[in-house]
Amino acid sequence: MSSIAEPWRRLTGRNKVVEFVDMCLRGAAQVMLQNNPLTGLLILIAIGVGAGLAGAPRLVGGAIVGVAVGTVTALLLRADADSVRQGLFGFSPLLTGIGVLLFLRGGALLWLLVVFGAAATTITTLALTPVTRTWGLLPFTFPFVLTTWAVLMGAYQFAAVTVATPGRPALPGTTHVAPASPVADVVPGMIEGIAQVYLIPSAVAGAIIVLALAVNSLRAALFAIIGTVVATLVAIWYEAGASAVDAGLWDFNAVLTAIALGAVSYRPTLAAILYTLFGIIATVFVQAALTTVLEPLAIPTLTAPFVITTWLFLLGKRHFGPDRPAPAAAR
Amino acid sequence: MSSIAEPWRRLTGRNKVVEFVDMCLRGAAQVMLQNNPLTGLLILIAIGVGAGLAGAPRLVGGAIVGVAVGTVTALLLRADADSVRQGLFGFSPLLTGIGVLLFLRGGALLWLLVVFGAAATTITTLALTPVTRTWGLLPFTFPFVLTTWAVLMGAYQFAAVTVATPGRPALPGTTHVAPASPVADVVPGMIEGIAQVYLIPSAVAGAIIVLALAVNSLRAALFAIIGTVVATLVAIWYEAGASAVDAGLWDFNAVLTAIALGAVSYRPTLAAILYTLFGIIATVFVQAALTTVLEPLAIPTLTAPFVITTWLFLLGKRHFGPDRPAPAAAR
Amino acid sequence: MSSIAEPWRRLTGRNKVVEFVDMCLRGAAQVMLQNNPLTGLLILIAIGVGAGLAGAPRLVGGAIVGVAVGTVTALLLRADADSVRQGLFGFSPLLTGIGVLLFLRGGALLWLLVVFGAAATTITTLALTPVTRTWGLLPFTFPFVLTTWAVLMGAYQFAAVTVATPGRPALPGTTHVAPASPVADVVPGMIEGIAQVYLIPSAVAGAIIVLALAVNSLRAALFAIIGTVVATLVAIWYEAGASAVDAGLWDFNAVLTAIALGAVSYRPTLAAILYTLFGIIATVFVQAALTTVLEPLAIPTLTAPFVITTWLFLLGKRHFGPDRPAPAAAR
Numbered sequence: 001m002s003s004i005a006e007p008w009r010r011l012t013g014r015n016k017v018v019e020f021v022d023m024c025l026r027g028a029a030q031v032m033l034q035n036n037p038l039t040g041l042l043i044l045i046a047i048g049v050g051a052g053l054a055g056a057p058r059l060v061g062g063a064i065v066g067v068a069v070g071t072v073t074a075l076l077l078r079a080d081a082d083s084v085r086q087g088l089f090g091f092s093p094l095l096t097g098i099g100v101l102l103f104l105r106g107g108a109l110l111w112l113l114v115v116f117g118a119a120a121t122t123i124t125t126l127a128l129t130p131v132t133r134t135w136g137l138l139p140f141t142f143p144f145v146l147t148t149w150a151v152l153m154g155a156y157q158f159a160a161v162t163v164a165t166p167g168r169p170a171l172p173g174t175t176h177v178a179p180a181s182p183v184a185d186v187v188p189g190m191i192e193g194i195a196q197v198y199l200i201p202s203a204v205a206g207a208i209i210v211l212a213l214a215v216n217s218l219r220a221a222l223f224a225i226i227g228t229v230v231a232t233l234v235a236i237w238y239e240a241g242a243s244a245v246d247a248g249l250w251d252f253n254a255v256l257t258a259i260a261l262g263a264v265s266y267r268p269t270l271a272a273i274l275y276t277l278f279g280i281i282a283t284v285f286v287q288a289a290l291t292t293v294l295e296p297l298a299i300p301t302l303t304a305p306f307v308i309t310t311w312l313f314l315l316g317k318r319h320f321g322p323d324r325p326a327p328a329a330a331r
Numbered sequence: 332m333s334s335i336a337e338p339w340r341r342l343t344g345r346n347k348v349v350e351f352v353d354m355c356l357r358g359a360a361q362v363m364l365q366n367n368p369l370t371g372l373l374i375l376i377a378i379g380v381g382a383g384l385a386g387a388p389r390l391v392g393g394a395i396v397g398v399a400v401g402t403v404t405a406l407l408l409r410a411d412a413d414s415v416r417q418g419l420f421g422f423s424p425l426l427t428g429i430g431v432l433l434f435l436r437g438g439a440l441l442w443l444l445v446v447f448g449a450a451a452t453t454i455t456t457l458a459l460t461p462v463t464r465t466w467g468l469l470p471f472t473f474p475f476v477l478t479t480w481a482v483l484m485g486a487y488q489f490a491a492v493t494v495a496t497p498g499r500p501a502l503p504g505t506t507h508v509a510p511a512s513p514v515a516d517v518v519p520g521m522i523e524g525i526a527q528v529y530l531i532p533s534a535v536a537g538a539i540i541v542l543a544l545a546v547n548s549l550r551a552a553l554f555a556i557i558g559t560v561v562a563t564l565v566a567i568w569y570e571a572g573a574s575a576v577d578a579g580l581w582d583f584n585a586v587l588t589a590i591a592l593g594a595v596s597y598r599p600t601l602a603a604i605l606y607t608l609f610g611i612i613a614t615v616f617v618q619a620a621l622t623t624v625l626e627p628l629a630i631p632t633l634t635a636p637f638v639i640t641t642w643l644f645l646l647g648k649r650h651f652g653p654d655r656p657a658p659a660a661a662r
Numbered sequence: 663m664s665s666i667a668e669p670w671r672r673l674t675g676r677n678k679v680v681e682f683v684d685m686c687l688r689g690a691a692q693v694m695l696q697n698n699p700l701t702g703l704l705i706l707i708a709i710g711v712g713a714g715l716a717g718a719p720r721l722v723g724g725a726i727v728g729v730a731v732g733t734v735t736a737l738l739l740r741a742d743a744d745s746v747r748q749g750l751f752g753f754s755p756l757l758t759g760i761g762v763l764l765f766l767r768g769g770a771l772l773w774l775l776v777v778f779g780a781a782a783t784t785i786t787t788l789a790l791t792p793v794t795r796t797w798g799l800l801p802f803t804f805p806f807v808l809t810t811w812a813v814l815m816g817a818y819q820f821a822a823v824t825v826a827t828p829g830r831p832a833l834p835g836t837t838h839v840a841p842a843s844p845v846a847d848v849v850p851g852m853i854e855g856i857a858q859v860y861l862i863p864s865a866v867a868g869a870i871i872v873l874a875l876a877v878n879s880l881r882a883a884l885f886a887i888i889g890t891v892v893a894t895l896v897a898i899w900y901e902a903g904a905s906a907v908d909a910g911l912w913d914f915n916a917v918l919t920a921i922a923l924g925a926v927s928y929r930p931t932l933a934a935i936l937y938t939l940f941g942i943i944a945t946v947f948v949q950a951a952l953t954t955v956l957e958p959l960a961i962p963t964l965t966a967p968f969v970i971t972t973w974l975f976l977l978g979k980r981h982f983g984p985d986r987p988a989p990a991a992a993r
Binding site for chain 1: 814
């Protein structure tokens with residue numbers, strides 16, 4: 001890899017445009033807590049391929065506009081230069097860009113919402129950073145969650161855009177869970193679940209993302225797979241709706257929790273691995289609870305279950321083993 | 332002005348009753364972040380005129396009882412004397428007094444709720460102050476929002492009082508947004524929107540409040556107008572319901588954000604003005620989102636959108652320009 | 663009492679099993695902020711008697727599994743040894759154990775949720791402790807509330823377990839409050855309300871719990887009674903639903919607020935007693951508000967109203983009188 005990495009590194013130091021592209025590529029990777037432009041490039045390719053296969057190529061446009069606008073906003077507001085360079089102000093806006101285009105319908109005003117939402121996501125990142133730092137935490141993708149929730153929920157009040165989330169607003173228990181139709185695509189669903197981190201419903205994209213993770217960290221790729229497998233098993237065991245299991249919708253939050261706890265925050269001792277497994281299971285239940293809360297609004301949980309569970313599990317256990325004085329949330 | 336102000340200032344130093352009246356008048360002005368008894372007097376007049384024109388003179392009674400009870404509670408609990416003197420424990424209870432009377436029906440037990448709610452608002456202000464101070468923020472009107480929400484939501488469980496908010500509990504998307512009926516009263520609606528900060532539906536009251544602001548700060552008056560104009564344009568552009576636009580209901584949160592960011596927290600550089608404009612737009616979307624969240628309960632957003640957006644935008648950018656070391660939230 | 667207490671104390675120092683039993687008994691008492699194994703034993707007896715009378719003996723099993731699993735989890739995660747010894751990691755999981763069994767139906771997977779929920783409650787306790795400590799507060803029973811809410815809300819998404827809370831998901835105002843049927847069992851309801859702290863609908867259990875409190879602190883027993891009497895009067899006065907009043911459902915949060923403010927945090931000056939009375943009344947309204955918020959999901963408030971109100975009232979007034987420099991939240 002170093003044969004590619006070294007000239008790229010030198011290029012970013014000399015050329016402002018290349019440096020900006022590097023920030024954006026790292027932003028694409030930072031959704032999964034990876035700081036590597038090649039990982040980010042592969043992930044953007046995965047988004048493009050998956051969006052194309054799903055017949056929604058505009059989503060890759062949303063991703064690119066999102067990460068670019070988010071990073072530019074951070075530069076204009078003179079955010080911490082080192083963080084901007086590592087893509088830490090690009091990853092949440094990238095998801096906002098995809099989410100707004102996926103869950104809303106509308107004309108040019110919709111693209112304005114993408115730009116507006118991406119910039120607002122960066123301001124929310126700047127706002128949540130000092131708050132979470134009080135307890136040694138990071139905002140993770142919560143700025144994306146808050147901003148996209150606001151845009152989607154708000155859209156009900158405006159006739160110029162239309163909410164196109166799956167399902168309609170309903171009280172819980174009225175839309176019947178149908179375990180009768182059995183889960184059919186367990187393994188494709190698990191791989192698709194990894195791509196659902198980026199809101200992309202495609203197993204091909206999921207496979208490319210595993211490769212993208214492996215390029216930077218084999219451990220991250222391994223824990224992504226552990227996360228998606230365990231979450232699917234829990235969902236099947238407690239008889240969640242089959243179509244959601246098939247689409248990997250119970251997996252993507254667990255994938256992120258698995259990477260955050262198992263591959264980034266803790267060294268892989270037995271205790272830490274068991275703790276991570278517990279965190280994965282907890283993520284599935286937190287996602288189920290949030291799904292119920294949001295059902296009357298027909299709004300998706302996005303990655304809130306990952307963020308909430310990971311915050312709790314990081315706060316609940318600062319570190320494992322006697323020899324690790326570094327803060328658990330460092331990455 | 333000093334010809335009036337100086338004797339008044341001396342009188343407040345000598346007479347306890349006058350001093351208390353001064354605190355309450357400042358409280359009426361502090362809703363809009365102004366520390367000036369004359370501004371407060373004009374605002375109380377605006378509330379009285381507007382409430383009278385709207386056929387609901389009890390609202391001015393709620394305002395006076397609210398600000399008085401809230402201030403007395405702060406004195407009894409020995410809150411920071413300087414803050415009490417500046418009206419900082421009066422402004423949220425004043426709004427609680429109006430809100431409880433406007434949105435509930437009932438007999439003597441309702442007035443008891445006004446007194447009780449105003450006192451609880453002061454305790455909530457005392458509680459939120461150290462929490463928000465952790466990140467250099469102020470509670471703004473959030474104590475009013477929390478207390479009034481609790482009283483209104485709670486009223487559903489008690490037969491002695493009746494919830495009389497506009498609309499009925501409904502799932503979002505079922506009460507159709509009607510952009511067909513075009514917005515009719517754009518300019519009166521914009522001025523009415525300024526009075527809606529005090530929950531008063533009256534353009535005359537709005538005009539008096541602009542005057543009240545100008546007495547203390549031309550910049551505050553100017554940003555109030557900028558806030559109401561921009562918010563109305565955004566609401567019309569995204570095709571919000573015409574009747575709400577006509578009543579200025581999309582404006583009052585944006586008016587407060589505009590004053591807080593543009594006239595109080597930042598010096599008026601170009602960057603700060605653009606940032607304030609972005610904050611005004613964001614306030615409209617946060618208000619739309621909260622409207623959707625609260626629709627199943629038929630509870631109004633009150634000024635929560637202003638508080639949430641202003642917190643985010645103050646945390647997101649501490650100050651503009653290299654030469655302003657003062658904390659952004661100071662007022 | 664010392665004739666029993668002294669040998670027990672010596673036994674706990676010598677025998678690991680007895681020490682663990684001691685932690686669990688203290689955990690049962692710590693729900694009510696009491697640190698006394700005899701109080702805990704009497705409370706477990708009250709739960710057993712009440713659960714038996716109510717035809718639901720499994721609830722005492724849930725309590726024992728909950729407190730044991732919660733305490734073991736704390737030991738495994740090497741939580742602060744002193745806190746574990748005082749039962750501070752057992753009381754919330756004990757309630758989770760009862761709550762999951764009371765409000766859900768299901769087979770073996772349900773008992774797995776009890777174990778899982780109890781362990782997750784301990785992790786949540788560990789997570790919330792440093793957060794609340796930022797402002798000199800304790801998590802109280804909030805870890806129980808959050809974890810049990812998550813399990814109950816999540817259960818709607820899984821066919822393997824069924825939500826069996828009272829009522830069905832409904833918009834507020836549609837299930838009519840019926841003050842027509844008058845309150846019948848005022849005094850039994852008040853005593854039952856004390857047992858409802860542990861989710862047990864039994865006046866006999868309530869009477870035993872008052873005794874259990876008196877064994878450790880007469881003041882705590884007295885304030886528990888004050889709490890339940892005042893809350894019932896407020897609920898009757900504002901015409902809450904008669905069946906809930908008869909079942910003591912408006913009392914249990916107020917009982918906890920009364921003990922926390924009146925018997926633990928403040929010395930019993932006149933001002934502190936009036937402040938506690940105000941806190942009790944506020945708890946009833948916060949409970950009413952949360953009931954409305956959760957009505958569309960048919961999820962109970964649990965002890966959230968107690969926690970929220972007590973946090974506000976502790977933050978709102980650190981201490982009464984000039985001679986008490988100790989932090990208000992110490993217990």
